[in-house]
Each structure stands twice: as C-alpha cells, then as structure tokens.
Amino acid sequence: MISVLIMAIATLIITNLVMIINMILYKSSITDREKNSPFECGFDPKSSPRMPFSxxxxxxxxxxxxxxxxxxxxxxxxxxxxxxxxxxxxxxxxxxxxxxxxxxxxxxxxxxxxxxx
Structure with a gap:
C-alpha cells in the first residue's frame, strides 16, 4: 500500500516538473499576427479561416x-x-x-x- 502511494506521489512530482520545465523553456509564447494567421502559400486567405458552425x-x-x-x-x-x-x-x-x-x-x-x- 505504501509503495502505491510512493509511486503516485513520484508520478505527480515528475509530471509537474516536466510541465514547469516546458513552461520555462518555451520562450516563443509571444503571439504574433503572422503566426496567428493561417498559412495559404504566402498569400492572404480568400475567406475567413473560422467558418461559422451550425x-x-x-x-x-x-x-x-x-x-x-x-x-x-x-x-x-x-x-x-x-x-x-x-x-x-x-x-x-x-x-x-x-x-x-x-x-x-x-x-x-x-x-x-x-x-x-
């Protein structure tokens, strides 16, 4: 029973560490107009990238x-x-x-x- 508890705690610690390291290393979170626009062969899109949903x-x-x-x-x-x-x-x-x-x-x-x- 104790080993299951230790494994659960170790799993939580490892997953939290990986998420924290990812947040620290991920520097390109700055949003840019060009990055947020859809890519269509270098041209401006002909229609809205988000179509209305019924x-x-x-x-x-x-x-x-x-x-x-x-x-x-x-x-x-x-x-x-x-x-x-x-x-x-x-x-x-x-x-x-x-x-x-x-x-x-x-x-x-x-x-x-x-x-x-």
Whole structure:
C-alpha cells in the first residue's frame, strides 16, 4: 500500500516538473499576427479561416450523446431484474423510463428535434 502511494506521489512530482520545465523553456509564447494567421502559400486567405458552425448540428450532436448515455444506463436493467425484487425493479424502471420520455417530449416540444424550420 505504501509503495502505491510512493509511486503516485513520484508520478505527480515528475509530471509537474516536466510541465514547469516546458513552461520555462518555451520562450516563443509571444503571439504574433503572422503566426496567428493561417498559412495559404504566402498569400492572404480568400475567406475567413473560422467558418461559422451550425448551432442546430451541435444540438443534434448533444442529443445523440444523451441518447447514448441513456442506452448505457438502460443496458444493466435486464441482468439486474432476476437479482432484485420484481416490484421494486418495475417501479425503478418505470420511473427511469418516464423521466426519459418526459425529456424527449420536452425536446420535441421545444423544437430541438426539427432539423428544418
């Protein structure tokens, strides 16, 4: 147990030392207009280097991630059904699914699932 603690402390010390040495040795942190501009064969860029991002696409991506988390939370429900009291399992599962359906209804009601207005 002590050796694990010593190794954890040594790892923290080494990583902090490497970061401090990097900050000391990294002298070119001075920002320059030429360094921050995108390189396009020596010419000025024809368009903005940062294109606008669709907020609707971001919202759909977040909803997809939430859906993935919901699936990951629902997967252990079936194996635990045999190991627990059936009434308690049904109540817990019903409440969980009702919360998910309520969230889906809220997203639908707010128009978050409509791709085109």
């Amino acid at each position: 907020l609707k696409f971001f919202l759909i991506a977040v909803i997809f991630l939430i859906f993935d988390i919901e699936i990951a939370l629902m997967l252990p429900m079936m194996p635990t059904m045999m190991m627990s009291d059936m009434m308690q399992w049904m109540m817990t599962t019903t409440i969980f699914i009702m919360i998910l359906v309520g969230g889906l209804y809220h997203e639908w009601n707010q128009g978050a699932l409509n791709w085109v207005y």
